[in-house]
Amino acid sequence: EAxxxxxxxxxxxxxxxxxxxxxxxxxxxxxxSWYRQDPGLGLRQIYYSMNVEVTxxxxxxxxxxxxxxxxxxxxxxxxxxxxxxxxxxxxxxSLKIPGQGAGYGYTFGSGTRLTVx
Amino acid sequence: xxxxxxxxxxxxxxxxxSTNFTCSFPSSNFYALHWYRWETAKSPEALFVxxxxxxxxxxxxxxxxxNTKEGYSYLYIKGSQPEDxxxxxxxxxxGKLIFGTGTRLQVFP
Numbered sequence: 001e002a003x004x005x006x007x008x009x010x011x012x013x014x015x016x017x018x019x020x021x022x023x024x025x026x027x028x029x030x031x032x033s034w035y036r037q038d039p040g041l042g043l044r045q046i047y048y049s050m051n052v053e054v055t056x057x058x059x060x061x062x063x064x065x066x067x068x069x070x071x072x073x074x075x076x077x078x079x080x081x082x083x084x085x086x087x088x089x090x091x092x093x094s095l096k097i098p099g100q101g102a103g104y105g106y107t108f109g110s111g112t113r114l115t116v117x
Numbered sequence: 118x119x120x121x122x123x124x125x126x127x128x129x130x131x132x133x134x135s136t137n138f139t140c141s142f143p144s145s146n147f148y149a150l151h152w153y154r155w156e157t158a159k160s161p162e163a164l165f166v167x168x169x170x171x172x173x174x175x176x177x178x179x180x181x182x183x184n185t186k187e188g189y190s191y192l193y194i195k196g197s198q199p200e201d202x203x204x205x206x207x208x209x210x211x212g213k214l215i216f217g218t219g220t221r222l223q224v225f226p
Binding site: 004035040041042043044045090097098099100104105106107108109110111 | 151212215216218
């Protein structure tokens with residue numbers, strides 16, 4: 001089944017304790033992205049990757065890191081989480097850059113609800 | 118700052134009613150308009166991707182239209198069912214996707 005697998009679904013952690021949220025897709029998609037969803041705001045892009053070893057900042061990259069060593073995996077790393085990073089996070093992938101060209105919608109992962117105390 | 122606005126924020130309808138909601142976006146530098154359906158406790162799922170002015174897309178009872186010159190898209194649901202209850206997100210692209218905050222639809226039996 002074509003999917004984006006994101007883990008964990010729920011995570012409660014303490015301020016400053018490094019964590020990684022994993023994301024893996026099995027559709028050979030070139031483009032992968034991380035978003036956060038906060039109440040009253042639309043999905044905001046954290047980082048994106050257009051292909052292996054090609055990553056770039058989105059709109060809200062502060063406090064996050066990513067890597068794209070293999071095409072299928074795109075982990076999100078919080079080196080020193082803070083309470084303002086408490087949010088719902090989504091990983092998403094697309095065959096090509098979504099929003100450019102016809103038909104390139106996102107497939108989203110199941111989401112990670114992160115609480116930093 | 119480019120804004121995507123969706124209205125209404127929320128909507129309650131009876132089963133069988135038809136309904137529609139709006140996505141408004143800047144009319145310049147248009148590449149694409151996406152619609153996603155997001156059920157509670159699940160992840161958003163792509164409904165439509167539209168790129169041409171005048172585009173109309175349909176999937177079952179759900180359809181969408183696009184007017185890039187005036188900067189809006191409508192999503193229509195014909196004969197709403199309880200399983201249509203979800204948040205409907207639109208995303209406008211002037212090169213990268215910018216998401217609206219969604220219209221939350223609840224359909225009562």
